[in-house]
Amino acid sequence: MKRTLSILVAVLVIALSAIPAFAAENDYLSPKATVANYQITIIPGPEGGTYNFEYKTPVDDDGKQTVHFHAKPDDGYEFTGWTFDGNYTPLGNLTDTELDIIVSSDIKATPNFKKIGSSETTEKKDTKIDDSSKSPKTGTNYVYVGIACVALIGLLFAAKKSIYKK
Structure with a gap:
């Protein structure tokens, strides 16, 4: 009974930790940026x-x-x-x-x-901004998904051990 209850709690924790990761995909769940829209x-x-x-x-x-x-x-x-x-x-x-x-x-x-005392303005150097769609994706959403995956792997490992002990 304790194992079943702990497995259910682990599944619930995994499910609840993954919800914020997918909430940003729905416009009605995520607030719009109101301060800075221009780069x-x-x-x-x-x-x-x-x-x-x-x-x-x-x-x-x-x-x-x-x-x-x-x-x-x-x-x-x-x-x-x-x-x-x-x-x-x-x-x-x-x-x-x-x-x-x-x-x-x-x-x-x-x-x-x-x-001061010079007629030349400092020369500017080019600045490259990486705004491509292939930039590495980081942020809170990916952290939640990563934690959920690690918890799921741990849960499967624990379930496998408990099955083979019997």
Whole structure:
């Protein structure tokens, strides 16, 4: 009786641990992302400063979203401006270190710095983003499936041992 009960509990645990892995496939079970729908890529230069961005608003009904960019030059450098590739509307001057823009597509942004006293802006280096469908799949869903598979193998091994003991 104890073996049967433990096998039933193990099957229940396996079933319940696998449910979240498949819930994401159903739109009605998974909430939609409301903050960031557009991909923002910052193409860095070799040196000159630090930079980041944050989504300020969710995408509205017109497909527009406000994104805030910030650049901070290193000592001995000055910020010369932003360069954007994509559909955007600046809400300020592109030479401001802090700038909000309204985007309506994926954006590539380049912060430009130059050495103080130099006329050359730092050269940007290419950044490769792996957005292919063949990228390795990781995340919570795959963890749940992996745990469920390991538990199932353990359950089968335990059941096999109990059958052969009799």
